Amino acid sequence: MNIQQSTPTTPLRARMISDMPGRNLGPASQSSHLRACKRFAAWLGRSPETATPDDVKYFQQYLIESGVSICTRNQTMTGVKFLLRVTLRRHDLVAEIFHLKEPVKVPLVLSKKEIKRILAMAPSLKARVMLSLAYGCGMRAGEVVRLKVGDIDSDQGIIRIVQSKGRKDRIVMLPVDILSLLRDWWKERPTGQDKDVPAPERVLFPGYRGKHLSARQISRLFKETAREAGITKPVTLHTLRHSFATHLLERGVDIRVIQALLGHSKLTTTARYASVATGMIAAVDSPLDDLNGAKRKKGKPKPS
Known part of the structure; x- marks a missing residue:
């Protein structure tokens, strides 16, 4: 596997790269760890092999003061921790690493009308x-x-998602409307590069040379489409996933079924x-x- 070839x-x-596959780390995690250690080495100004406990402590302080998000800060230290614990086996330095608790945020969700506008x-x-x-x-x-x-799999009405986040497979439904769209797309799909x-x-x-598009490309496409649809909320493509889960929950779908559809390991992640x-x-x-003796009309309100 060639990771970040532009970096000498x-x-x-090289030792760290050889250590990561054996720990079952996927390509995204490997790239993230290498970026983190590159940043640590650049701040240190010398090889991480010479790092001291104070270096680790002050680097964490630097990250906090530089204004990076808690998520980025924790992700960076996870990569540095791998280098120190696995590759260098410097457990005295690992003891200096701590993670900050991220604030719990309510997921941004779009209404069904907004999603309909985006798709249109x-x-x-x-x-x-x-x-x-x-x-x-x-x-x-x-x-x-x-x-x-x-x-x-149109016969069973499912889509198999292979080796996704956490190197897990899962199965999701294949809606009739999407199957129809897929069949229309198959007729238009270019075939010259992968015939x-x-x-x-x-x-x-397919994108360049028949390879699949990048996640960045579809994310950019979504933001442009949402803007054209008049959506002013700070949405990302992941907002559609949040909306999918929320709308299923509102329809009364069992939360454990939603957990399986999303591929969450913990039910608490889905429960949010x-x-x-x-x-x-x-x-x-x-x-x-x-208290006031008010009588509400029974029945579920119409979701927006």
């Missing part, structure tokens, strides 16, 4: 299919762009969507109504 490979970097404004059939998959199946950006023809590749192995959304399920929240009777 020092003996220490998709600039092409290809864009509409990709965005429909992101919302209709709760898929991440990287999962959409890496889809292959063989992952679509020699077996059909099941062909990527659904209850805090933004506006239809469920609006249907709860306030104790104030009991």
Whole structure:
């Protein structure tokens, strides 16, 4: 695997690269760890092999004072920790590393009307299919762009998502509308660059030289489409995944089923969507109504 080829490979970097696959780290985690250690070495001004406990302590202080987010700060120290613990086996330095607790934020969710506007404004059939998959199946950006023809099982009405985040496979539903869009896209899909590749192995959304698009490309496409649809909220493509989970919860789908569809390891991760399920929240009777003797109309309010 070639990771960050533009960076000269020092003996220490080569050792770290060889250590990571054995710990079952995926390409994204490996790249993140290497970026973190490159930053640590640049701040240190010398090889991390010569680092002291004070160096580790002051580097963490530097990250905090530089204004990076808590998420970025923790991610950086996770990479540095791998270098110190696994590659250098400097447990005395590892003891100096601490992680900050990230603030709990409520996921941003779009209404069904807003999502309908976004899909209607998709600039092409290809864009509409990709965005429909992101919302209709709760898929991440990287999962959409890496889809292959063989992952679509129209007989069983499912989509197989292979080796996604955490190196896990999972299965999601294949909505009828998306199957129809996929069939229309298959007729338009360019085939010149991968005509020699077996059909099941062909990527659904080819980019340069027949390879799949990047997650950055589909994310940029979504932001442009959302802007055209008049969405002023600070949305990202992941907002469609949040909306997918929230809208299922509002429809009464069991939270454990939603957990499986999203591929979450912990139920607590999925449970946070209850805090933004506006239809469920609006249907709860306030104790104030009991005090005042007010009678609310029963029945679920219409989700927006």
